[in-house]
Amino acid sequence: MNGWRLTGLLSLVLLAMALVFLARHPDVEGLRLVIRATARTSLVLFALAFSAAALAQLAASDITRWQRRNRRYLGVSFAVSHAIHLAALVALTQTDPVLFWTLTNPANIVLAGTAYLFIAAMTATSFDRTAAWLGPRRWRLLHLVGGWYIWVSFAAAVGKRLPEGPLYWAMMVLVIAVGIVRLIAMSRRSKVALGTS
Numbered sequence: 001m002n003g004w005r006l007t008g009l010l011s012l013v014l015l016a017m018a019l020v021f022l023a024r025h026p027d028v029e030g031l032r033l034v035i036r037a038t039a040r041t042s043l044v045l046f047a048l049a050f051s052a053a054a055l056a057q058l059a060a061s062d063i064t065r066w067q068r069r070n071r072r073y074l075g076v077s078f079a080v081s082h083a084i085h086l087a088a089l090v091a092l093t094q095t096d097p098v099l100f101w102t103l104t105n106p107a108n109i110v111l112a113g114t115a116y117l118f119i120a121a122m123t124a125t126s127f128d129r130t131a132a133w134l135g136p137r138r139w140r141l142l143h144l145v146g147g148w149y150i151w152v153s154f155a156a157a158v159g160k161r162l163p164e165g166p167l168y169w170a171m172m173v174l175v176i177a178v179g180i181v182r183l184i185a186m187s188r189r190s191k192v193a194l195g196t197s
């Protein structure tokens with residue numbers, strides 16, 4: 001499975017997952033399940049897209065080459081997953097605003113909202129035409145800065161939940177691992193460029 005078909009399939013699975021949760025719990029609990037589940041699917045999809053080029057460089061194999069080839073489609077699938085996270089959050093503001101404000105605060109909305117601006121800009125420039133319109137240098141800058149901003153957003157969102165149990169520690173290991181993989185690949189590339197390796 002490759003390309004836009006991969007994005008289409010993953011999007012259907014994500015939508016079906018959200019609908020099943022809401023059908024089983026047609027209340028606030030269902031919305032919270034969707035918010036938490038999509039945060040987790042988003043993390044996995046983001047980790048796959050964010051680490052794709054670095055893993056293909058550091059550990060070439062059929063799997064990492066598949067990941068690298070499908071980086072764009074995994075990235076757009078991450079955006080779909082996080083759009084569902086946002087839709088469920090908006091629904092929560094309507095159904096139980098008091099609970100919503102006990103779970104979050106204005107500062108978090110500004111910081112996490114900025115991540116959504118990056119996700120929107122990166123998704124909009126994930127098509128051949130829009131990427132060509134932006135130009136390769138600006139595209140690389142947007143996707144580099146945006147990628148690391150989203151990485152920090154995950155580190156913060158997971159980090160503050162570490163006291164809640166081992167699942168959050170496992171999620172944190174994934175966040176840190178993809179960050180380290182990216183930094184190692186970046187340092188190898190700059191050593192090669194400087195001719196010191």
Ligand code: HEM
Pocket residue numbers: 032033035036037039040043085089103104108109110112113115116150153154157158161
């Ligand atoms: C305006 C933007 C956002 C708001 C208001 C928001 C709000 C929330 C809330 C209220 C929860 C807890 C749900 C519950 O306990 O029932 C949550 C969970 C989470 N969010 Fe978001 N979020 C936003 C954007 C983001 C972004 C941009 C990221 C990461 C890039 C993110 C990652 C997470 C993670 C990792 C969890 C934990 C899920 C779990 O418990 O496993 N969120 N968010």
